[in-house]
Amino acid sequence: MKRITLVASALLVSFATFAQTTWKVDKAHAKLGFTVTHLLMSEVDGNFKTFDATITSSKEDFSDASFELTADLATANTDNEGRDAHLKRADMFDVANHPTLTFKSTSISKVADKKYKLNGNLTIKGVTKPVSLDLTLTGVGKDGRTQKPKVGFKAVGTIKRTDFGVGGMPSAVVSEEVELRALGEFNQQ
Template identity: 60%
Template sequence: MKKVTLFTAFLFASVATYAQTWTVDKAHAKVGFTVTHLLVSDVDGNFKNFDAKITSSKPDFTDAVVELTADVNSIDTGNERRDSDLKSEKYFDAAKFPTLTFKSNSFKKVEGKNYKVTGDLTMHGVTKPVTLDVTLNGPIQHPMSKKDVAGFKIAGTLKRSDFGIGSGTPVAIVSEEVTIRANAEFGKQ
């Protein structure tokens, strides 16, 4: 029994040894969203302050764990009045819920460079599972730093009402459907 326990401990330790952490290069990354206003025009926004990392032991990332946090108070739509409104209790309620988080529980290859990432998104105090489309570019060796880098384009949609955001705002003013977009370069540590 003692040998089995030691073998199991060694096995888990060796697997953990091969896991690599990839950290986001914030100079080459953006986390954003789009909603439709008055059923006629798209309004884009993003979170200026965020952090993300990916942990994976496989070169094709099929065992990847993606973790993201974003500061809701850093929301930026290019309009200060609208940004203040979005931070208010009417929408994100940033005073009460200052952080948005995502943690994946599945990262599956679909075909070629295309993947599906599924995980738990928490915002406005509500956690829901979401599935997003991912395109992986790379990894390649950075020509200057000689370190491995990979690019991830992530997109998907969700319903703002699922998270209790803007429940008093009619869909004729702000669309129910929100498009999520992230484009980020990660470097292997």
């Protein structure tokens, strides 16, 4: 009887841990970035210094997870002051009228152990388009200080910048395709 009670208790604790659980990004251990090709010969990397992300899931393997992300476009950083200032202008991100980038997932499907296809709607400059990202569960553990559960994810995908009205220059100057990368640790709330 004790064994049945212990098993039932363990199941309840497991269920309670993952019953519609919210996870918030640990900004000290996360990065949101992008890469474009310049003059068909080199890559330029950038990132957003200010962003927020949340995951909601009720399954331990995150196969039903919902992701939401918001980034402050004014914080785009490419390690070049002139280029960073240009990114804020109307022909690029148009930060004065559209200060944020948002992503809201619409579906997730498990494709292999710890590998998922994450679909969602990306909004840049007021234009919303469906995107598909390759998502990897990079780890599960506990925060060393709080002992609360933590989880790590990495998402990568490619978008076409002109689909969102970003940059009118020819693709020989700046590639049409922009690689997006997001990675980080999330703390259970």
